Amino acid sequence: MQNNSTTKIVKALDRFAPLKQNTLARDMVxxxxxxxxxxxxxxxxxxxxxxxxxxxxxxxxxxSIFAPLLSPYDYFSNNLKNANQPPxxxxxxxxxxxxxxxxxRTWKGAQISLFVGFAAALIDLIIGIIYGGIMGYYGGKVxxxxxxxxxxxxxxxxxxxxxxxxVVMDPSLxxxxxxxxxxxxxxxxxxVRGQIMQLKNQEYALASRALGAGHFRIIFKHLIPNAAGPIxxxxxxxVPTAIFTEAFLSFLGLGVQSPVASWGTMIDDSVGAISRYxxxxxxxxxxxxxxxxxxxxxxDGVRDALDxxxxx
Amino acid sequence: xxxxxxxxxxxxxxxxxxxxxxxxxLMNGVPGSPMQSEKATSAQVQKNLEAYYxxxxxxxxxxxxxxxxxVKLDFGISMKKRHHSVNxxxxxxxxxxxxxxxxxxxxxxxxxxxxxxxxxxxxxxxxDHFAMTIAVLGLAIPSVVMAPLLQYIFAVKxxxxxxxxxxxxxxxxxxxxALASGPIAYIARLLRTNMIEVLNADFIKMAKAxxxxxxxxxxxxxxxxxxxxxxxxxxxxxxxxxxxxxxIEKVFAIPGMGSFFISSVIDRDYPLIMGTTIFYAxxxxxxxxxxxxxxxxxxxxxxxxxxxxVA
Numbered sequence: 330m331q332n333n334s335t336t337k338i339v340k341a342l343d344r345f346a347p348l349k350q351n352t353l354a355r356d357m358v359x360x361x362x363x364x365x366x367x368x369x370x371x372x373x374x375x376x377x378x379x380x381x382x383x384x385x386x387x388x389x390x391x392x393s394i395f396a397p398l399l400s401p402y403d404y405f406s407n408n409l410k411n412a413n414q415p416p417x418x419x420x421x422x423x424x425x426x427x428x429x430x431x432x433x434r435t436w437k438g439a440q441i442s443l444f445v446g447f448a449a450a451l452i453d454l455i456i457g458i459i460y461g462g463i464m465g466y467y468g469g470k471v472x473x474x475x476x477x478x479x480x481x482x483x484x485x486x487x488x489x490x491x492x493x494x495x496v497v498m499d500p501s502l503x504x505x506x507x508x509x510x511x512x513x514x515x516x517x518x519x520x521v522r523g524q525i526m527q528l529k530n531q532e533y534a535l536a537s538r539a540l541g542a543g544h545f546r547i548i549f550k551h552l553i554p555n556a557a558g559p560i561x562x563x564x565x566x567x568v569p570t571a572i573f574t575e576a577f578l579s580f581l582g583l584g585v586q587s588p589v590a591s592w593g594t595m596i597d598d599s600v601g602a603i604s605r606y607x608x609x610x611x612x613x614x615x616x617x618x619x620x621x622x623x624x625x626x627x628x629d630g631v632r633d634a635l636d637x638x639x640x641x
Numbered sequence: 642x643x644x645x646x647x648x649x650x651x652x653x654x655x656x657x658x659x660x661x662x663x664x665x666x667l668m669n670g671v672p673g674s675p676m677q678s679e680k681a682t683s684a685q686v687q688k689n690l691e692a693y694y695x696x697x698x699x700x701x702x703x704x705x706x707x708x709x710x711x712v713k714l715d716f717g718i719s720m721k722k723r724h725h726s727v728n729x730x731x732x733x734x735x736x737x738x739x740x741x742x743x744x745x746x747x748x749x750x751x752x753x754x755x756x757x758x759x760x761x762x763x764x765x766x767x768x769d770h771f772a773m774t775i776a777v778l779g780l781a782i783p784s785v786v787m788a789p790l791l792q793y794i795f796a797v798k799x800x801x802x803x804x805x806x807x808x809x810x811x812x813x814x815x816x817x818x819a820l821a822s823g824p825i826a827y828i829a830r831l832l833r834t835n836m837i838e839v840l841n842a843d844f845i846k847m848a849k850a851x852x853x854x855x856x857x858x859x860x861x862x863x864x865x866x867x868x869x870x871x872x873x874x875x876x877x878x879x880x881x882x883x884x885x886x887x888x889i890e891k892v893f894a895i896p897g898m899g900s901f902f903i904s905s906v907i908d909r910d911y912p913l914i915m916g917t918t919i920f921y922a923x924x925x926x927x928x929x930x931x932x933x934x935x936x937x938x939x940x941x942x943x944x945x946x947x948x949x950x951v952a
Contacts, residue, residue, distance in 0.1 A: 481656045486925040488884045489660070489918050496906050496914065497667050573783050580785045580888060581903050593785060600789045600892065604797045614786040622781035 369558075372634040379630020385623040389616075393439035402430035404437040405588035413606050422612045425598065434590040435612045441591045442572045442620060445506060449571035450564045452510040457517025458560070462548050464518065465525025472522075479515050487512040491574070495583045502585055505578060509571055520563050524556035558635040565628030569621045576617055592617045646934060653930045660922045665707055668911045669700060707915075716916030727916035730901065735920075738897035741889070742882045744817040749824035749878065754871070756825065757832025758859065761867075764837055772829060779826025784885050788819040788892035816893045820885055824878050828871055835867035842866075869936070876932025880925050 363371070373379055397404065402420075408428035416423045422431035464475045491508040498504040528534060529552060537547050553560075578584040579593025587594065592613040599609035698706070710717065716727035760772040782790070795815060796802045802815055839845065840863060848858045887899035894900075898917065905913035 477652075480652055481659060485656050485660050486880065486884070486922055489922055489925075492902075492906055493664060493667055493914075493918060496909070497670065573785075576783060576785050577888060581891065582907060583903075596785055596789065603789060603793050607793065610789060610793075614790070618782050618786055621783060622777065625777070625780055 369634045373630055376630045376633060378626045379633070382623040382625070382627035382630060385619065386627060389439060389620060389623065390443060393436045393443060396436040397433050397440070400430065400433045402433050404429060404434045404590050413602075413609075415606075416608055423606075423608045425595070425609055426602065426606075429588075429590075431609065431612055434595060435592075435616060437590045438592040438595055438613055439616060439620070441502065441585060441589070442575060442617070445502065445509075445575040446568035446572040446624075448506045449509045449513060450567040452506065453514045453517045453567055454560070454564060456510070456514040458521050458553060460514065461518035461521025462525055462553065465522035466529055466544065466548050466552070468526070476522075479518055482512060483515045485512065488574075491578065492583060495578065500583050500586055502589075505575055505584060509574055513567065513571070517560070517563055517567070520559050521553075521556060524559055525552050528552050528555050562628060562632045562635060565624065565631050569624035569628070572617075572620060572624070642937060645937060649930055649933050653926050657919075657922060657926055661708070661711060661919055662704075664915050664918050665704055668915055669703070711919065716919070717912040719910055719913050727913050730913065731898065731916060731920055734896055734898050734901045736897075737895050738883075738886055738890070738899060741813060741816055741820065741886055741895065741897065742879075744813055745820035745824070745882045745886075746878060748817055749821040749828060749882075750871075752821070753825040753828025754832055754864075756829035758836065758864070760829065760833040761836035761840060762859070764840075769833075773833070776826040776829045779822045780830075782822065784819055784823065784888045787822050788816070788889050791815050791819050792892060816889045816895065819892070820882060820889050823885070824881060828874065828878075831870050831874060832867060835870055836863060839863050839867045873932060873936045875935065876929045879928040879932075883921065883924060883928075 406429065408424070411420070411424050411428040412426055414420055414424040414428075416431075420430050420432065422435055425431055425434065460475065460479070464472045464479075487509075490511055491505075494508040494511070495504055498507075525548070529547075534547055534551050537551055542550070575584060575591065576593035576596070579591045580597045582594075582597065584593050585591045595613040596610060596617070599606065599613075603610055714728070716731070719725045719727055719730060756772040756775065760769040760776075763769045792815065803812060845858060845862060848862050853862075884899075886897060887903060889895070890897045890899040891903065898921070901913070902917045902921070905917060
């Protein structure tokens with residue numbers, strides 16, 4: 330009886346034949362293996378509006394760098410004979426009340442706005458990562474004390490600090506950036522803190538620690554790169570806010586001083602003459618809006634690409 | 642909950658105190674005295690003036706008097722407009738800012754919520770795209786551009802409104818739109834995202850299955866659950882409106898707090914700067930405190946675990 334069943338099983342086993350090598354190809358991964366960032370890039374590319382934003386930003390950056398270099402005019406020379414000229418073939422965007430070429434001034438303004446935006450974002454990034462990284466990584470008492478401190482700073486209205494500092498220090502690009510950074514880093518620090526707190530308990534961080542890696546190495550080699558997504562999304566929002574604040578302050582006469590041109594000061598200069606010389610307002614205003622728009626759709630795209638849930 | 646409220650309240654006072662102290666020492670750290678003017682004054686006059694403003698005492702003493710006066714809500718005397726107390730100047734100008742601010746807050750809440758609801762209900766249809774186009778424009782056009790633009794189109798070209806006058810109700814229309822355009826866009830987007838999420842939730846399906854009327858589902862079940870982020874945003878909205886009004890008041894020549902603050906900064910009128918700064922700060926910090934409280938009150942989940950929401 331037992332013998333019989335054994336032979337049955339052996340017979341059944343005989344029916345199994347080794348597979349030929351090529352049939353194994355069915356198990357191969359057809360889709361090429363992608364890193365996380367490649368997947369994010371593919372999702373981002375699928376978002377037409379966000380791509381438009383990225384394209385516009387690149388174009389703005391390039392034109393703002395090269396247009397003032399290639400133009401025969403400069404942004405500071407007065408030419409009162411040519412004051413308040415409408416747009417023409419010689420002065421593409423017209424001239425302002427001192428006869429300065431608006432085309433060059435508009436792009437000079439773009440340089441300043443973009444510089445302020447990126448500089449503020451960079452400072453926020455550096456301070457935010459260091460402060461937030463320490464808060465999140467060490468936790469406990471360190472976190473408590475540092476968090477309280479940041480909460481207190483955060484409660485101080487940001488614009489008041491900026492304006493107060495500009496009263497004390499001379500209005501300049503440098504002052505504006507410093508003033509914006511005093512409270513600006515806190516959002517970034519909180520984002521980093523939240524990310525680090527989540528990530529530090531992951532296995533790879535533990536493994537690295539077991540292998541004897543120091544705190545510094547774990548934070549900067551393992552934790553920060555993995556928190557890059559939310560950090561990037563925050564930066565993409567910081568830049569337009571900084572550009573907006575610069576325009577705001579320059580409009581109030583607290584920003585960069587003449588003859589340096591910023592979109593805010595140009596708008597401020599031209600508001601009084603709006604009914605007679607509308608082009609003096611139109612060009613800087615248009616490009617200010619365009620820049621903020623481009624950053625907004627770009628950062629929306631980045632956020633959606635990082636978190637596919639939100640795009641639905 | 643009371644413990645969290647107390648904690649937040651104490652933080653509020655601490656940050657206010659830090660700001661008051663920082664303001665005082667910053668203003669006293671500025672080189673040059675506000676008494677220096679183009680007119681040559683004799684040493685005696687100079688001394689009398691300093692005594693009048695209490696500048697002859699030591700810095701520590703000045704600071705103590707300053708703190709005492711603030712507790713009594715006395716912000717001192719303006720240096721540019723002789724014998725005008727800062728309190729009176731704030732009281733005179735704040736009315737305009739308050740009216741404008743309230744109008745802007747109500748407008749942005751009503752219009753923003755309306756656009757957000759419409760966009761969520763007609764998700765991916767014409768009304769959604771329409772509302773979101775408005776929202777994108779509202780976010781992209783900063784008040785620095787919006788205010789002159791509105792003035793140019795509606796007051797200069799179409800002559801529908803007066804350019805710079807603030808007597809009647811009608812005169813508030815353009816400034817209110819200019820001030821509210823950003824917040825409208827923000828609220829609309831915020832509410833849309835949340836409502837789309839809530840509309841897919843199980844309890845909405847349940848309500849539909851029960852046969853509830855559409856408007857009851859929207860108003861009673863859906864809106865209530867998606868308003869949370871908007872409630873948190875209220876604190877930021879108030880802060881935005883208060884600081885944003887600085888620009889609007891400049892463009893539309895409204896004699897409110899904002900234009901006062903800026904002119905005091907440009908004139909270096911230190912008592913006025915300190916007075917307006919502290920007034921603004923108290924207002925903003927209070928708004929943030931109230932919105933924190935509202936958030937805790939509305940969302941029971943926050944009461945135990947104190948979450949940090951960053952807008």
